[in-house]
Amino acid sequence: MTHGMRSVTRDMVLHNRPPAWSSEFDAWVSEALARGDVDELAAWHDRAPGMPFAHPTPDHFTPLFITLGAADAADRTVRTTIDGFMMGFSRRSFQTLT
Numbered sequence: 001m002t003h004g005m006r007s008v009t010r011d012m013v014l015h016n017r018p019p020a021w022s023s024e025f026d027a028w029v030s031e032a033l034a035r036g037d038v039d040e041l042a043a044w045h046d047r048a049p050g051m052p053f054a055h056p057t058p059d060h061f062t063p064l065f066i067t068l069g070a071a072d073a074a075d076r077t078v079r080t081t082i083d084g085f086m087m088g089f090s091r092r093s094f095q096t097l098t
Contacts, residue, residue: 001025001026001029001054001089001090001091001092002021002022002025002026002050002054002055002089002090003054003055003056003060003061003089004021004022004050004053004054004055004056004089006053006056007019007021007053008087008088009088011088012087012088012089013087013088016085016086016087016088017088018085018088018089018090019053019088020049020050021049021050021051021053021054022050022053022054022085022088022089022090023085023090024049024050025048025049025050025051025054025055025090026083026085026090026092028047028048028049028050029041029044029048029064029090029092030080030083030092033078033080033094034078036077036078038065038068041064041065041068042065044061045058067094078094078095079094079095080092080093080094081093081094081095
């Protein structure tokens with residue numbers, strides 16, 4: 001869920017310590033997904049904590065909207081299937097429940 005490769009630190013790589021920009025962005029996305037708040041997610045560049053470090057460019061975040069659009073119903077609950085951090089980056093992955 002985070003992709004700030006330009007901001008990677010030694011502590012992230014060696015100790016898997018997520019910086020605040022990574023953990024705060026991940027929590028923000030998780031909460032917005034849980035609420036089904038697509039408008040909030042769409043304003044990620046201006047509203048999300050951890051910007052611009054979490055996503056210096058939009059190309060790694062916007063696929064989220066393709067995934068949400070592929071859901072068979074817009075009101076389906078979203079469930080996180082993978083979470084945690086690797087090298088300090090969020091690994092959050094989700095699916096919609098049918």
